[in-house]
Amino acid sequence: MIAAAGQLTLAPAEPPSHVRVAVGQSEQIYLEALLVAIAADPANEIVGSARDGPDALALIRQALPDVVVLEPELAGLDGHEIVRAIERDGLSTAVVMLASGAERQRPYEALGSGARAYLTRPASHEAVHAAIAAAAAGGTLIDERLHDRVIGEMRRRMHGGQPTLDPLTEAILSLLADDLVVVEVAERLEVCETTVKSRLRALYRLLDVHTPNGVVARALREQLIV
Secondary structure, three states: OOOOOOEEEEOOOOOOOOEEEEEEOOOHHHHHHHHHHHHOOOOEEEEEEEOOHHHHHHHHHHHOOOEEEEOOOOOOOOHHHHHHHHHHHOOOOEEEEEEOHHHOOOHHHHHHHOOOEEEEOOOOHHHHHHHHHHHHOOOEEEEHHHHHHHHHHHHHHHOOOOOOOOHHHHHHHHHHHOOOOHHHHHHHHOOOHHHHHHHHHHHHHHHOOOOHHHHHHHHHHOOOOO
């Protein structure tokens, strides 16, 4: 059911010793296998599971897990929509996507929206543990089988392709370019300060910079904003 997979990891050296984990997976057979895989790491505490999108989001809001492992294709509210809802609500839960083969085309969308890790089935116990640990520690993990696709999409968007940003990220960049600080941006856009910071962290990774001023300068050079 769950077999070996490689991954590329960018994470702090010391993952948390205790991680509260929730799961959103529609197929019972995969849900059971995933719960076994997660529980095999003694650092993980499973706080609940759901089999559709609305129930998964309700579970996240109620249990406030450190990490949620989501299937992108959940019914009612898919994994990508749940990522955006977590960002919008300013929740601290980190998202690990565990996708089927059909969803291998969408890792850039998930990571760009705020997911911390992206794996595809089949995934080994070790890969699942590594993704949860990386996400809980504030790092990023990408299934090795998707590495070329993600990097290629980044390059396409930044060199010769048409860069695209979601409206919220574009608005954040534009306000930063007007010399507003993070708290002022959050107030102006009526979103949580955590959401603004999360989008900035994603931009740091995408643009290879480390400060809000650096993000603005690089975004202007790449014509992500005008």
